[in-house]
Amino acid sequence: xxxxxxxxxxxxxxxxxxxxxxxxxxxxxxxxxxxxxxxxxxxxxxxxxxxxxxxxxxxxxxxxxxxxxxxxxxxxxxxxxxxxxxxxxxxxxxxxxxxxxxxxxxxxxxxxxxxxxxxxxxxxxxxxxxxxxxxxxxxxxxxxxxxxxxxxxxxxxxxxxxxxxxxxxxxxxxxxxxxxxxxxx
DNA sequence: CGTGTTTGACCAGCGC
DNA sequence: GCGCTGGTCAAACACG
Numbered sequence: 001x002x003x004x005x006x007x008x009x010x011x012x013x014x015x016x017x018x019x020x021x022x023x024x025x026x027x028x029x030x031x032x033x034x035x036x037x038x039x040x041x042x043x044x045x046x047x048x049x050x051x052x053x054x055x056x057x058x059x060x061x062x063x064x065x066x067x068x069x070x071x072x073x074x075x076x077x078x079x080x081x082x083x084x085x086x087x088x089x090x091x092x093x094x095x096x097x098x099x100x101x102x103x104x105x106x107x108x109x110x111x112x113x114x115x116x117x118x119x120x121x122x123x124x125x126x127x128x129x130x131x132x133x134x135x136x137x138x139x140x141x142x143x144x145x146x147x148x149x150x151x152x153x154x155x156x157x158x159x160x161x162x163x164x165x166x167x168x169x170x171x172x173x174x175x176x177x178x179x180x181x182x183x184x185x
Numbered sequence: 186c187g188t189g190t191t192t193g194a195c196c197a198g199c200g201c
Numbered sequence: 202g203c204g205c206t207g208g209t210c211a212a213a214c215a216c217g
Binding site for chain 3: 115116118120121127129140142
Binding site for chain 2: 113
């Protein structure tokens, strides 16, 4: 495992979970503020570079601690590491975080098109696959419920947006503001 | 009719 | 080589 960061408990400095280099930093909003605005809790997020490709959801069940509340806490690696297929370039950015939400679909300001849904091993919950619908933007995200705690939703972003969030342009809001979206599914 | 979702089929990587 | 698994495709479908 190489570099990754867990910053959930650090509400003071907060990185943009939406890997978009076009976006400015929005340091003025805290998770508390978000939690008030939104009906979910951004409980954990993990950014990892190209070398750290192990998926959260592939954590070995047998190795799982009963203390789920520790979240990932730097121990995301699975005991059965599975080499993932090349993401195209090693520069491909991946980013996962976990939110406490009743809704699986977060409106993060970008427009997503669902292109797949799959039951995955070791999880009773299906995984949903989304692509950014913006032309020329190949960012993908995966959304699934935490098998340990169905109250949590695990979202994994893959790639960088090459455009601005339509929502941030129109409403000048945080481009990565995650909002439960009742309009989707 | 246009847009987005659903879902079964298909493909590639990996372990045995 | 074969089976398992995760990821993607695309036709069919639903909905406004």
